[in-house]
Amino acid sequence: MNYSEFSLPLLHNAVDIMTPVLLAATGGLFTELTGVLNIALEGLMLIGAFFCIVFAIATGNLFLGILLGVTVSILVASLMGVITFKLKANIFITGLATNLFASGFTVFFSSQVFGTKGVLRFAGQPLLPRLDHGFLGSIPVFGEVFTGHNFFVYLSWILIFLAVFLIYRTPFGLRLRATGKNPEVICALGLKPMHYRFYGILISGFTCGLGGGFLSLRLNAFVPEITAGRGWIALVAIYLGNKTPVGILGAAFILGIAESISIYIQGIINIPADFVLAFPYIMTVIALIVYSIFKYYHSPENNKGEG
């Protein structure tokens, strides 16, 4: 029996599915490291998803669309950052407000401009180009897992490398981590922890915008609540990845495989659509629980191991 016939497409889909979660989690990691729980990932992704496709259609240029869409997402993130840090609001509440704002605003905007509150479909839209490159394709057995994705997928991997570099190899990264571990140190250096928290939020706005853009541009449509909890799953991925970029990559991949398998099973057995929508939530919460139990029983060692 040839397992690779269905296992490789399964992995291929997993790589595709994990990308928006991975992107959002990468940015969320930066806020998490500064000691801020950013629950607005979901809303920022939704903003990114909406504006990437709207600007891509309006300008007729895919790249420009993504650029502008991500800019809007960063703007919303900075608005949230200003309210939170400059005006001393509670980040948890501003995060909630951002999520609500995003879901209300995208539907509002879509009904005002496009006259529909439902699915926004675009004809003759710029399709995300699939990339098939020789280098990755030449990897034995797993080659086809890594090829044939759109450029967002590869961009997300590049961003992970960038994140590793930025967090562990630059003074900026060191200060970012110090902000989360011991803000007094940053104050003692004559710097402001708030600045680093703000940068963290901006970075999460950037990557969430990209993650959202992936969702809508891949579909060539915007569906209300297109993110479907992916921002929250990204939040869990940060925990599962033990707050390291590489860990997040692994966590996102595992969650991606789980969802990919559930989609595959759907094709075999007839499961009602609403039930399927519950799967990502259930799997994520189980992963979170398992991780927390594991962490709970290993916490003394873990604390020693970390620098």
Added chain:
Amino acid sequence: MNKDLSVKTWPHLFNLFITLFLASGFVIALIFFFSRTPGKSIYYFFIGPFINKYYLGNMLNSGMTLMIVGLGISFAFKSAVFNLGGEGQVYNGALVATVICLAFPGQSGFFIIPFALVTAIIASGLLAFISGILKMKWNVDELISSFLISGAVIQIINYLITGPLDDPANNLLATRTIAGQFFFPRILIPSALNTSILYALLLPVLAFMFFSFTHWGYEMIMCGQNRQFSHYGGIKVDRYLVLPMMVSGGLHGLAGGTAVLGTYHICYKGVTAGIGWNGIAVALIARNHPLGVIPAALFFAYLEAGAKAVMLHSDVTMEIAALAHSIIFYFITAQFLYQFIKQRRRKHW
């Protein structure tokens, strides 16, 4: 994140006044921008809820449900436990109450109504209990776990309503209508206002007494303000991770059951319509004060009723109303406004 959400009363009232002022200003600006008959729209937005019995009653009725939800949220927040699963818990309560009522169509309402409500409370309380116990046992973040569990529950209930429990006789994605003897008696006749007002108004008072005069209430507030300090003080802090969560979930379940028995008499897909989130807004306006929940819920219901009236009587669409809501939510988070004015000269950024 565990920062105490309550502030001193006077600055808060001052702040609230500015917030309401700005929010109203914003709504007016929005109407001027999008409506072709701004005068009429503004009239219906602000006066609409009071022009007849129907609107007034419906406003008060949605205020009652919001009050219970808001009280549930403030119970959790006051103890610094974050329950983000409100939407799923309310939905769950609504479904459980409906199913109980449908299961005993011939029985007298005298037994079945309390049974349905209590079951709804227990079912949603258990849902929240999961998050609480996970936090207590293994330190699973209750904020994330409650949201995720609620997300899953919403989809499963959607499946139940559109699948096994769907009534093919109506064209809605909804269950059958519950039997007439389970309906709460209506008070202000053309409107949906019903006798649930009795306990909706009583519960905040009971909660206030619980927090002010009982041992448990005091310990709960202490844990909310500083869990470590409470621990050193000999309070069993673990208990107060689970208990507020359960009470919060239970109240959400009650709100769901109330909505079905009092207002809708049916459980349709998406019956909650964001009430879980609005409950958070209510708790925030009230600064988690149990009695503050009463005016906060009524205020929020007033905004909603105004939005509905304006939609029926003029050309303003639902999305503008929804946007106004989210902006008001932003303004409410603005406990910063007062501090901003106070701290303007101090450069801290």
